[in-house]
Amino acid sequence: MPELFGRGAELEALEGVLDAVARGGSRLVLVRGEAGIGKTALLSVLRSRAVALRFVVCEGRASELERDVPLVPILDALGGSLVSSGSGAERWRAYRELGERVASVASGRPLLLLVDDVHWADPATLEFLDHLLRRPPEASLLLALGLRPSPVADRLLAARRASGAIELVSLDLAPLEREVAEALLADVVDADRVFEASGGNPLLLQELARSGGGVPGGIVAAVQAEVAALPEDAQRLLRAGAIAGDPFDLDVAIGIADLDLSRALGALDALEAATLVRSELAARRFAFRHPVVRGAVYEGLGSGARVSGHAAAARVLAGFGAALPVRAHHLAFAAVPGDLDAARILRAAAGEVRAQAPGVAADWLLAARRADPRGADLADLAETLVEAGRLTDALAIAGDSAEPRMAVAAASVERRLGRHDAARLRLRRALDAAATPEVAARVSADLAVAAYQRGEYAEMRGWAFRAADGTSGAVRAIAATLLAVGDAFAGEPLAGTSGLGDAVADDELGALAEPAMAISWGLLALDRLPDGLAAARRIAAAARRSGNGAAAIPHDLAAVLALGLLGRIAEAEPLADAAEQSARVSGNAQLVQWALWLDAWVLLERGRLDPALAAATESVELAQQLDDSASAIVARAVLGAVLIARGSHAEGRPLVAAYDIDHGWVCRWAPVLVESDIALGDLAAARGHAERAASLAPASGMAGARAAAARAQALVALAEEGSGWAAAAPLAAGLALQAIAEAESAGAALEAARAHLLAGRALLAHDRDAGIAQLRTAEEAAVRCGAPRVAEEAVLVLRQSGVRVGRGGPRAPGGEGLGALSPREREVAQLVAEGLTNREIGARLYLSEKTIETHLTRVFAKLGLRSRAQVAATVSRAG
The missing domain is CATH 3.40.50.300 (P-loop containing nucleotide triphosphate hydrolases)
Structure with missing residues (x-):
């Protein structure tokens, strides 16, 4: 020790x-x-x-x-x-x-x-x-x-x-105090001067003490003086070891130093005697006394010695049959202009590591470009830099090119940086340079998508019209979707929206996955939730098959939103978590900001308010570093909703009230605002928010918006019951039943559960049995959705009404631990704890892999967990 x-x-x-x-x-x-x-x-x-x-x-x-x-x-x-x-x-x-x-x-x-x-x-x-x-x-x-x-x-x-x-x-x-360092200076002449030179740094004290205290210039100088006193062969082997690595393989170092075995072994003995290196447990591997020592030795090499040393290392490793990435590590230092063989190896090695380490791959591609500029694939290099999150470097490769393909790619990078105005300028230049109607349509589609992301829907419609003119395939599907969205937002009747993208081949959708986010998100904006979910999953899969994982993330996020709106919250949570992780790894700040508010929204619906607040806050803070966009406005609304759910009405209500983009979502936020208004005793504001939603919902043409608007009105009516208005409760019940019908027609199970809860509360006063039935339906539906807040509220109202709520059946997360699971779910959890995959569990139980996935989703929901490892730990603790 x-x-x-x-x-x-x-x-x-x-x-x-x-x-x-x-x-x-x-x-x-x-x-x-x-x-x-x-x-x-x-x-x-x-x-x-x-x-x-x-x-x-x-x-x-x-x-x-x-x-x-x-x-x-x-x-x-x-x-x-x-x-x-x-x-x-x-x-x-x-x-x-x-x-x-x-x-x-x-x-x-x-x-x-x-x-x-x-x-x-x-x-x-x-x-x-x-x-x-x-x-x-x-x-x-x-x-x-x-x-x-x-x-x-x-x-x-x-x-x-x-x-x-x-x-x-x-x-x-x-740094150490002078009295503490006394033991290190016991045998040093002029200890005060040495301590002052060391600045109280323990390693430098030891190195200066080792050299007798006579070497100024810090650790590097002290080590280099120590090395200079070694025999020539020992110096050569030590410098070769510094190039080879730490710890270094003795045979590789001998090859770099170009020493015969006898001389090399003598040199090794000298290095060990000087305690500059020590033997590792692995045979023929040696480590430096300290990483700083290795750095000092390497720093002592001239630039030419480093280049030639790394070139020698690459040759030695090639002779040993080392893998391309191991050789590329040295060639990245050694490759010089005109070294075509080094460039070839660097590009091949970059291809091998790109999936796991795109930053490394990008560095090797840049080194290959220096060695062989003509052989460089600039588009591939730019894509690799994007995958590494080095977006500004990718823009430098693209330059100010107005060539449409490069300009579209550069605009994509600008959007990933959250610089929407710069993206629009690049696309406008590309449109001016478009040589064919097809290219012009493609660029127009990108301009339409960019306007959609900024929330500028009039501009979006104009570009979508241009993109749709005379085109086919994915570009036409993108344009048609955005035109339908623009019509809906303008209050015009929806027409011609069936089958958007259905006839387009998967490989074409995968190649245009980024602008095709308009299809996934546009279908959701049109309240076509199952179609939007199917499109999101299809395009995400196509993007991944094409190797463009980053372009799949917006579609994953659309799938999260679709699942949430459909009331499949337990399914949405792990997908939201995965999308956030994927966005972080992509290095795309805009995607991270987007993923965070969606994750926060799902966590809010799941009743996990602390992590929801953390995610929403981070999303809003990140948005402040980007150009303003629709995503930033939504993030602030989600943060407001989380604050309201935590009881911070005065802080949260203005953030939700500020949302004024998509009329469908204005209606969806209305019940949140109304509940907050009522909690603050501001019934007039509650009426205003409910009336606005009621005026906007019919023109939207969306059942989900109509359901939310009706529920907001019902909340106001129920609040007015306390003011003595006799007709308030029946009116609230009627509006809640209307909300149920609209939500069910849209497939919005959680919205329907909330409406059942509201109907139950309204009906209790004059039709107790009907009210209890509605409340039981609300609880059961909320548990199926994986929404414990709604389920717990339904149970609370039932108990306040004198109804004994049974302990059987599905449980909300955290209710009874493993006791909440059905026998089959408990069996699946046990096999997960044993380390089996879904496929292996299915074979063991004679069930399909899809059925096992369904059981495991329910296990996650009932236990309030997010990973297989957590399930295994829970089972283990239960014995």
Whole structure:
């Protein structure tokens, strides 16, 4: 165990953390400080004490020169190979699999996952850590990260704050005080001068003490002076090792150094005697004394020596039959203009890692472009940069080109950055440059979609007319949908909206998946909920088959909205969660903002108000960094609805009242506003909101809007009953029954459940049996929907009416734990806990995979859980 000086408070804090995790908690420990300040030593003590407490310990370390090798620190820690992650934004699936591996590694014991030097971590590792902080496994987890103060630390802290899922312990290491450093200076001449030169940095103190205190210039200078005193062969092998990696393979380093075996072994003995390297557990692998030592050795190389060293490493690895990505890591340093073979290997390697590490792939493609500019596929490079979230770099590749294909792609990137005005300008230039009517129609369709996203529906209709003129296929379907939406918003009768996109081939929809979001979302705006759900799922699948995972996300979000409006909240929740994860990995701020308010809306309907508030707040805050759009306005309305549900009416009501885009949603928000008005005692405002919805609903042509408007009026009538108006309750009941009929015609099961609840409350006064029947229907329907807030309100009204509510049947989430499950659902949960897949469970029970999915969805809903790992943990705790 390394000796620590002056870290008593930090060690005491770590003892508390270990105790908390051992008792079932989860913690994030960030150990921050400059190079050499003692982060690694402190983490080593944490590791030793965790082992003594029978923790499962997994550890890895990032390295400055291996930042283009994806997930190496995590895979070193957890064991196993790189998991399959699909394409582009589907990387989150790999991170979910890794998260499940974290839970399985623990095997019921507390787990320490330790990753050092996180400031050097590759993008995929940072994405996974971000994912883990937002969705930690249910098992007792201590995630300990060592890193220097940097934007990486800020990113991880932001993820932890956003989720609130894991408690933080932050240890910021300060330089040692003079008296604490005394033990390190015992044998040093002129100790005061050496301490002053070190600034209290423990590693620099040790390096200066090792050199006799006579080397100014910090750690790098001290190490380089130590290296300069070595024999020539030892210096060559050490520098080769710095190029090869840390730890490095001895045979690779010997090849880079171009030493025969006898000389190399002598050099190795000299390095070990100087304690510059130490043997690893794996045969013929050696690590540097400290990562800073390796950095100092590498920094001591001239630029030419680095290039030639990495070129030699690539040749040696090729001779050993190493994989292309391993060779590409070195060629990215070594490739020079005109090196066509290096460019070919870099492009091939980029293709292999692009799905899991698009940032790495982009760097390799840029290196290949430097080596072979003529062979570069700029469109492919731009797409890879987009997948990596490096949107401004992708725009730099596109430049100011007015060539329609590049301009449309660049406009897409501008929208992903939330810069809608810049996107419109690019598309207008592309339209002016369009050489054929087909190209002009395609660009016009993009302009129509862009106007739709901004909420500018008059402009949308104009571009949609131009796009529809003389075109066919997906472009015509996009234009026709937007024209129908524009007509609906203008209060004109809907016509010609059947079969939108049905006749278009999947591959064409997949190729135009981004503008085709107008079909998915447009159908929902037209209140064609089942059609919108089917279109969203179809186009998302087509986009993924084409390798464009990011373009599938808006369709996933449309599916979430469709499921929510259909009252299938239990199904919507895991899809909303997946879409949010996928959006985060895509690096698209606009998509993340969009996904967050939808996730918040679903969580609100599920009755999970704390996470709903966190998601809605983050969505609104993120929208402030983007151009204003319809999505930003909706986010503020969702935040307002969550605040109202939490009882913060004065704060939430103005946010919902400010929504004034889609008349259908003005009607849908009306009951929320009316309930808030009534809670604040403002009956006049309640009447105004209900009357406005009643005036807008008929012109919308949408049953869902009419249902919400009728329910808002019923809420006002029921409130007026307390003012002594005798006809209020019958009027409220009649309006609620009207709302039920409209909601059922639209397939909006949750809206119907709310209307049943309202009808029951209105009927109780003059037809108790009918009222009770309506309330029971409301409870049963709400439980089927996975909406416990509505179910619990129905139960409350029943009990207040003297009705004994039975304990059997489906339960709302959190009701009775595993006792809420049916025998078959309990059986499925048990097999999930045993680690079986849905297919394996179906084979075991002689049921279809789809039936198992249905049972598992109900298990999630009844237990209030979100993942298979949580189900397994719940079953395990129940014995």
